[in-house]
Every structure is written in C-alpha cells, then in structure tokens.
Amino acid sequence: MSAHPSSLPPAGAPGAARRPAAAVALPFWMGELALIRLPLLLFAFTLVLGSLLVVLSTWYLNSQSDAMIRAQQARNIAFDQFNHVENEKLEIRDYQPQFIALRDKGLLGEERRLEWVDAIRQIQERRKLLPISYEIDAQQAFKLEGQAALGAYRLRGSRMDLHMDLLHEMDLFDFLHDLRQRSYYTIQDCSIKRGAGAPNAAVAPSLAADCTLYWLTLGSAAPGSER
Template identity: 75%
Template sequence: MSALPSGMPPAAPAAGKKTARTVALPLWMNELALIRLALLCFATALSVGSLLVLVSSWYLNQRGAALARTQQLRNVAYDKFAHVENEKLEIRDYQPQFLALRERGLIGEEKRLEWIDAIRQIQERRKLLPISYEIDAQQPFRLEAQAAMGDYSLRGSRMDLHMDLLHEMDLFDFLHELKQRNYYTMQDCSIKRSATAANGALASTLSADCTLYWLTLATAAPAPAARSRP
C-alpha cells in the first residue's frame, strides 16, 4: 500500500459499516470484584445469624411452655399433698368421734336386732307394761337443711310404737334410755287415757302411740329389710 500524501485527510469509512464503541464502566463496578468475597461472607453470616435467632426464639418459647407446665404440675401436686395432709389431720381429730358413732350404730348397716334387743332389755329392767311395735323397711331420710355428708347418705327406718303406761314418766324414761343406745328422731307421739282394770290388778291408765325413725349413715343403699314385729 502506498502512503497517503502528507496533509491529506483520512479517507471516510465505507458506507454501511458501523464502528464499535466501548462504554467505560464506573469505578465502583471495577472495585466490586475486590470486595465480592467479603460481601458473600457477610450475606452468609447474616443468614446464619437470622436462622440462629429464630431457632433461639423457638427454643426459648418451648422452654417457657415446658416451665409453665412443670409449675402447673407442681401446683397440682402441692394441692393434692395439702389435701392429703388436711385429711390426715381431720382423721386424727375426728376418728374418736367416728368410732364412737359407729359403736352406737349410727354409721354402717342398720342393727335392727340390736334395736329390738335394747327395747326388750329396757322393758324388763324398768318393769314396763308390754310394748308393741312395727319397723318398716329402711328408706332414704331427707333433712330440712342440706348437710355435707361426703360418701355417706342418711337413711331411716320408721317404727310405729305402742306402749301401755302406768304414768307418763314410763314413756319419757323409756325414750331417754333408748336414745342413749341408738340414734333416732321422733316424728310424733300422743298420750291418751285408758280405762283401769275393774278387778284391782295392775293395769295401765295411759297409752302412748309414737312414730319415730331409726337413723343410720351408710355408704351404699342397703337392701330393704322386712317389716319387723315383736
């Protein structure tokens, strides 16, 4: 090729061809490659740290819930322990009274034969006139006021009692002594005058008709007893 003469302008590019242009990148883009490793480490550390915070928060919540359940179980166990201790103190305080009530026939199954035997003994010892009675089957006995009885239920056996009397004190002494041996409640009692014997023999001047209920405390409903007569 021959050199262009000096002072001549360069020839224009051929039509239809474009010249390539290069765009200069910002300086910070060139420097980004230098801190890329640090940025990756920072992003990794941030992700791991966030994950650890979430895990720690979840673990703390789990431990808090477990602590609350443990405290609740402890409170329940303490309440049970305190209840048992109170029951032990009540048993120690009331056991003598309980044994005395059971000995007198209030607690447990009714002792109908003992009632009949007590009537016979009092009649013979006080030399009372003949006594007649009928005892019905045992039934639930309701009080006017509600009373806490626990596992026990109050039951009563109705007895219709007839006595011939020489004087009123025969009835009062009989009922008083009968109450010392067993538990009963009087529903009603009436006394009326009767005719004396014409031949002068010992005879009643009064007669009494009473209705009372023998009482027992039982844990289960016993089978009804047959109606008893002397």
C-alpha cells in the same frame, strides 16, 4: 500559505486514519472490590448465620416457655391433688371419732333389731317401768323433707308402734332419753292419755302413752336402687 481544501483527502477514503474511541472511566472503588471480596463474603455468611441463630434461638425460647407452662400446670394439678389428700386426711382425723360413735350406736350398717329389743328390756328393768308392748315393722326407705348429701349411703327406717303404761309422764321421757343413748330414732307422733288402772293391780298406771318411732340406719345403696 494556506492549503487548498481540495488537497485534503476525502472523508471515508481508504487511506484515512480512524481515531480511537474514548474509554469510559469506572468509579475508583470498583477496582478495589477484588481486594474486599473475601471480607464481604464472610460478612454475608456471618449475617445469614446470625439470622439463622436468632430464628433458632427464638424457636427454642418459645418451646422452652411452652414446656415451662406445661410443667407449671402439672405442678399446680399435683399441688391441688396433694392439698385434696391432705384435707381428706384432716377430715378423717376430725370426723373419725364421730364415725365410730355413729357405728357403735348402730346408725351405720345393717339394722340391729335384736339390740333394740334388748335395749328396751334393759331400760325397763333398770327404770322399773311398767310392762311395755311394741311392734316393729319391716325396714323401708326413709325419705327426708330436705335434701341431704349422704354419698353412697341410703337412709332407712323401721317403724315401731310403742305402748307404755305410765305412773307419771317422766317414765316416758326417761325411757325415750335412755333409748336415744343406745340407738338412733325419730318420733313421728306420741300421745299421752289417762289410763284406767285395774282395781286389783298392785301398782295401777295413771297414764298410757302410744308412740310411733322410726329406728334409723344408714346402709350402702344397693345397685340399681332408687336415688
């Protein structure tokens, strides 16, 4: 026998019983997070620490690379300086004999006018030349036509007007050759003409030479001197 609908209690009546809400099911792995929470924290800490170590390692590598580059540059500079010193030592060893020869012949330093005069006298006596007359002017700056690297030295010249009576041309050539062995000079001009010998002279010159020479010296440049 079926129940009449009127016999059922109305909806919302105080006596009506409520059905419980259905519970939401969580994924199965959410329940296991508590079990792996510590390993996850350790993994995160290790990841952060590893990243930090990578950054620090990269910075340290770059700083060491820069330091190595600076050390290499300093080494190259020191090596170049060492080579420069060694080259200077070799040049000094190679050019020292020439320097000594130039100094001994009077090119370097102050002019040696008395030595020039004495050299002329000795050559005249040894070669048995006729009397020689000359005049030496004051020393002046000597300019070359071309450029020459003289460093801290300046080239100077003392002009000498020379007159010689000659028996033959070789007297002049021998005199100039011997004079060059004793000192440094350059000839500006030189002329030879026939001489008029004195009729009563024991040895009459057949030629006469007039030359203009410049005695050369290399001296230190004075402060403020013209370059």
